[in-house]
Structure formats: structure tokens, C-alpha cells
Amino acid sequence: MTPPNNQIHGAKRDYALALVKENCADFGPTLAAEKLAEHHGFKVSRETLRKWMVEDGIWLSRKQRRSFHQPRLRRECYGELIQIDGSDHRWFEDRGDPCTLLVFIDDATSTLMELRFVPSESTFSYFEALESYLHKHGRPVAFYSDKHTVFRVAKEDAKGGAGMTQFGRALNELNIEILCANSSQAKGRVERANRTLQDRLVKELRLADISDMEAGNAFLESFKDRYNAKFAKVPAKQDNLHRALNVEPDRLADVLSWRENRYVGQQLTFSYDRKRIMLEETDVTRGLVGKYVDTYAFVDGRFEVRWKGQSLPYRIFDMDQRVTHAAVTENKRLGAVLAHIKELQEKTPPKPKVRTNSEKMGYKPNGRRPGRPPRKRASTKITQGTVLE
Secondary structure (H helix, E strand, O other), X not given: OOOOOOOOOHHHHHHHHHHHHXXXXXXXXXXXXXXXXXXXXXXXXXXXXXXXXXXXXXXXXXXXXXXXXXXXXXXXOEOOEEEEEEEEEOOOHHHOOOEEEEEEEEOOOOOEEEEEEEOOOOHHHHHHHHHHHHHHHOEOOEEEEOXXXXXXXXXXXXXXXXXXXXXXXXXXXXXXXXXXXXXOOOOHHHHHHHHHHHHHHHHHHHHOOOOOHHHHHHHHHHHHHHHHHHHOOOOOOOOEOOXXXXXXXXXXXXXXXXXXXXXXXXXXXEEEOOEEEEEOOOOOHHHHOOOEEEEEEEOOOOEEEEEOOEEEOEEEEEEOOXXXXXXXXXXXXXXXXXXXXXXXXXXXXXXXXXXXXXXXXXOOOOOOOOOOOOOOOOOOEEEOOEEEO
């Protein structure tokens, strides 16, 4: 059989592959073809080079490069591992604003443990959901989450916080482990539950004519029972590894709070969240200059300053209501931050109109254009060579 006229000689093929192995071993076919032409004057199409590289084992095809995530076996016991995630979606379709659904699901049984509509994923929204979970079920062995900043410190060299977030610190005090998945596939049960909820729950909310988070959260309890009756699995072992909460309500409120240390200056003041906090002068506070006090921001909006567990009186010396850096980093979704900005802008009274000097002097326009008035010209009429004025 006669070879085709456009067939490339085998020696040229070997030469091209030798160049690729020597200089472009980790290059893709497209880039390798460009560099062969640019540096060696060897012109070959990328598809021809791709074929040669695949045949020679230098390049893997897309099918060969495809990676598969092996399914992780379920935990054996109920309450051993709880997957948590937030799903941002238009849950109320066009009837209401988009929001986030916090989902807690048991790994062993795929049981929905806690559902809650919140404006966005933040430490305080997870604190609220966690408190509800603990009162209903007790303390699980561990939570399994993504690498959201609520659960994991983004910078390994971050100052303060003992290398953990506020949510992580709270779980540590409750003796609950927090594990962060390296990929979405690793926490596939909660991801699949999110997709199912974005279909079924949206339609159920439509049928119930629910269009806001408050009514939605009231609806979720009955929906959760119906969902679990249909989709929950039987665990491999019947043991329930949840532990009793055994924490007093006041103590739990302290655990589920945002806690920081603040340095007290000479005037008994310190900065907090763009506010200037001034401690009232007492026998205790007089000795706190140059020392650190503890601040507690609670889920319900309360704020306390404490020294060795004792609450200190204070007043806000200055307040700046701009959105803080913490408010931005604490929200996974930008929409919640922008909604907060819009709310503050709507509350701000309109600026008074600045009057011009002319308005102050009572000037009123007469409708004429500005400038020197035009001089009237005598009308002339020419009749048979005579000018009449």
C-alpha cells in the first residue's frame, strides 16, 4: 500500500518527541507545538503532536486524566459525625429575597438534624443553629464542614485566637471535634441533600405560599419530619453517640458568643468594632489601665465587658456605623453585606440642599438670556430709491 503524500517521516516524529522529552516534558501538546516551532523551527500541528505524545506515553488523554473520588463509607453510628453546610439559593423564588439554608445531616443515616434559614453563613448564624441542635439532640462526636472561615483559620500565622475560629473555640469548650473536608466530594451527603432540598423544599414552600425566613423556619420542622421518614437510612449499629449537653443556659450563652481581649488605655477606653468603648470609673476599673479585658458579643445582640468574670459598666463614646471588615469576612455571600449597607443608607437622613448665593439674595430669573440686551434697530423701508425712516 502506497503511503499518503502528506505522511510525516518516522524520523521527524522521533526527532520531535525527543525534543519534547528533553525540553517540554511537562508541556501540553498545544504549548509544546508552539515552542517546537519557536525555538527549533519544527512545525507540526498540535493534534498531530498530541497523537504522538499519547502514543509515546508522554501525554494522557482527557479520559485517562480523569480522576475518580472513591465513595467514603458511612459512619456506623448515629451521632458520630454530623455534616454541616450552608446553601445559598432563591428558596422563596421571586416571592422573597435569596437567603441561606443551614443544613446539619447525620453521616450514618442521612437524617436531617437541623435546618435553619439565615441571611448568610456567619459565626452567629451557626451559633444559633448549633444551640438549637444541642437542645434537641445533645453533643455529637464531631462536625464535618468545608473550609469556610467560620470553621477554619485562613492564615496559619494569624495572631491570636489560638489557631482556631470562634466557632471552633466554642466546639472545643463543648468537647466536640470539628473536621474540615478537602473537597466537596468528601462531604457528599450534605451536598446531595442540598441539591434535593433546592428542588423539593422550594416547591413545598411555593405550595404553602411562604415567602420569608420567619415563616420558612416555622415550616421546616414539619418538612424535616416528612423528609426523614422518606430518605433516612438505618445505621449499621444502633448505638446513639450523642452525649447529654450538661451545660447551664448562662454558661452555654457564654460559650456561644464572640469573645475577644481588648487593651485598656490611659482614659479607660478601648476600640471595638469601630466603636470607642469607655469604662465607667469604679474601684475595679481604675486598676485596669494597661491590662486586657474580655469582651462578649452574644447572639441576641447583647455586649458585655468583663474582668475576671465580673461584668463592667461602660458606655459607647463614639460609634461608626459603617460595615466593618469583620462583617465582610464573616459573610460568605456578598449579598448580605450589600443588604446591610442599603439598610443603613435608607436610615440616613437626606443631606440638606446647599443654596447658591443668588438664591440667598432672592434672585429670580426673568426668562431672558444673560448678557447685554440687544440694541433696537430702526426699521427701514426702501421704495423706489427713497429711504423712509
